Amino acid sequence: MGDLLDKGSAWLESQRSKHMTRDVTYARGLITAVVKATVGRTEYETDDGQVVRTEFTDRDFLISVADLVLDGSLTLPDEGDQIRETQGTSVLIFEVMGWRYSDPYRRTFRIETKHVGTE
């Protein structure tokens, strides 16, 4: 009968990828790839530094492990990578601060980013 939960998770991941994603550009230096991503948690926050304070926007992106192919190889996210998302005439640039798998079967990355610029 196999692992029903594993099969269910695979089906859900295929549905997420089909119906709940938008194209974004994943970049590591000059190497880029267009991947399908689901925009997750987005929060605007202010750091509580004593002398200087920083305002920032956190955003998580869900990306299939199988989709993150850079330079022909399956790749793990890395700090400093960038995700570029087009909104209207602007391109929002998010920098990867960390990541984890979002499911027990390691099919999807939850990539934690911060907004670092707009073009």
Next chain:
Amino acid sequence: MSVVVAITEAVVGSLNAATFSMPFTAVRTYLPQYKLAEMQTLRVTVVPRSAVLSSVDRSRSQTDLAVDIAIQKKYALGTNPELDLLTSLVEEILEHTRTHRQLDGLPQVHWIKSEVTALYAPDHMEKFRQFTSVLTATYRVVS
């Protein structure tokens, strides 16, 4: 204008008139708060910090006025050579406060000391991949 504000303005002028290894334009503000997306540019911010009044003798008093100088930049890779440049800049600014102990237009004000209590903020590196350093320069007015 209050003395501490005048000192802060004079420190800004002194920094902007000098040449450092990394170019910047220092600014004075009461609330140094920037968006992370603005931090690709090197930011140097001067903020009034504290004033301590004490007596020198029966007839004279002194006021020690401190200003904070924040040096901040979002770095690209975070390699040692990249961060070393920013650390060097902090030391240059620290040295600048010593070598420019007399501020323009404020003959009654004298530099006393400058200190960097923490050379950089590890939490800003972890959360923002950003270099943040704050040094405090203290000036004395005897009256």
